[in-house]
Amino acid sequence: MLETQQIDTSKDTVTNITLSNKSHTSITVSNLGATLLSFKTPDKKSKLQDIVIGFGSIEDYFNNTDTYFGASVGRVANRTENARFSINGETFQIGQNEGNNNLHSGPDGYQLHLWKINSLDESNNQISFKLDSPEGDQGYPGNLTLKVSYQLTEKNELKIGYKAISDKDTPLSPTNHSYSNLNGHASGSIENHQLQLQASTYTPIKDSESIPTGEIADVGGTPFDSRTSKTIGCDIEQDFEQLQLATAIGDKSGIKLETFTNLPGVQFYTGNFLNNHPGKFQVSYGKRHGFCLETQFFPNAINTPHFSSSILKASTPTTYQTIYKVGTA
Ligand code: BGC
Numbered sequence: 649m650l651e652t653q654q655i656d657t658s659k660d661t662v663t664n665i666t667l668s669n670k671s672h673t674s675i676t677v678s679n680l681g682a683t684l685l686s687f688k689t690p691d692k693k694s695k696l697q698d699i700v701i702g703f704g705s706i707e708d709y710f711n712n713t714d715t716y717f718g719a720s721v722g723r724v725a726n727r728t729e730n731a732r733f734s735i736n737g738e739t740f741q742i743g744q745n746e747g748n749n750n751l752h753s754g755p756d757g758y759q760l761h762l763w764k765i766n767s768l769d770e771s772n773n774q775i776s777f778k779l780d781s782p783e784g785d786q787g788y789p790g791n792l793t794l795k796v797s798y799q800l801t802e803k804n805e806l807k808i809g810y811k812a813i814s815d816k817d818t819p820l821s822p823t824n825h826s827y828s829n830l831n832g833h834a835s836g837s838i839e840n841h842q843l844q845l846q847a848s849t850y851t852p853i854k855d856s857e858s859i860p861t862g863e864i865a866d867v868g869g870t871p872f873d874s875r876t877s878k879t880i881g882c883d884i885e886q887d888f889e890q891l892q893l894a895t896a897i898g899d900k901s902g903i904k905l906e907t908f909t910n911l912p913g914v915q916f917y918t919g920n921f922l923n924n925h926p927g928k929f930q931v932s933y934g935k936r937h938g939f940c941l942e943t944q945f946f947p948n949a950i951n952t953p954h955f956s957s958s959i960l961k962a963s964t965p966t967t968y969q970t971i972y973k974v975g976t977a
Contacts, residue, residue: 827938839881
């Protein structure tokens with residue numbers, strides 16, 4: 649089922665769309681930033697829980713440059729060292745919004761743009777948003793058209809699709825930056841959630857700026873080894889340099905979230921920098937009140953030749969997909 653709502657803000661008219669399936673799972677997405685605003689699903693007692701954190705009003709999403717709640721991040725998620733890179737012998741400078749580096753594509757991220765509604769398919773519970781990002785946008789080469797689609801299936805899968813085409817080679821590493829709290833968005837810390845992450849390697853960072861060294865290291869014997877289920881909180885305070893960035897999953901509600909993707913990497917971010925951010929229904933979100941499983945190319949891939957290439961080749965239609973599937977354990 650599909651419902652649309654127009655909201656007049658001081659800046660523009662924003663359209664929010666709710667898609668619901670027969671199992672009472674629903675998502676609400678917005679054309680402002682192609683953002684996921686809510687993701688509701690029944691818990692083990694059949695009580696509906698909204699499992700993503702978010703802002704209290706749509707107006708707040710016009711300033712979503714810090715937490716990136718629910719955002720479609722583009723062109724490139726994560727860090728680009730010194731906010732600089734070269735493609736085909738030409739060097740490009742993009743915005744520095746985290747020290748000398750670029751985080752999530754800088755101050756004018758795609759999450760702040762009003763996307764066009766490209767298609768609405770009620771029979772498949774699917775909506776697709778489109779953004780035309782001209783040559784030079786955010787400092788990147790090439791005219792890029794990016795479509796982000798959300799589909800809610802009867803199998804309780806939220807399928808997020810990315811379709812991109814550019815007229816020049818350009819870096820592209822889109823992600824969705826939703827923070828989940830599987831006990832419900834207002835339930836506090838996620839540290840007692842269980843997490844199993846099928847990642848046998850990770851990318852150590854060189855310094856406090858979170859730029860990878862380039863090494864692809866084995867998770868064995870490190871707190872990042874979550875290949876067997878453990879609580880998120882279990883190793884998170886261990887004295888291990890890389891831990892300031894990562895670790896994540898779910899306990900009281902019994903809600904289970906499975907993630908699938910054809911992107912090569914995932915940034916597991918445990919909301920360490922949430923600092924009593926005002927959110928939905930006057931809830932205030934503190935440190936580790938949500939976790940993100942941001943599927944993407946590895947951080948700084950554009951400057952690390954042996955990482956899987958994040959370059960979208962000119963005139964080559966490319967698609968990526970991430971699936972978040974909910975149920976009860
Ligand atoms: C990064 C964090 C950052 C957060 C919000 C995550 O992807 O890893 O360092 O604080 O996004 O910007």
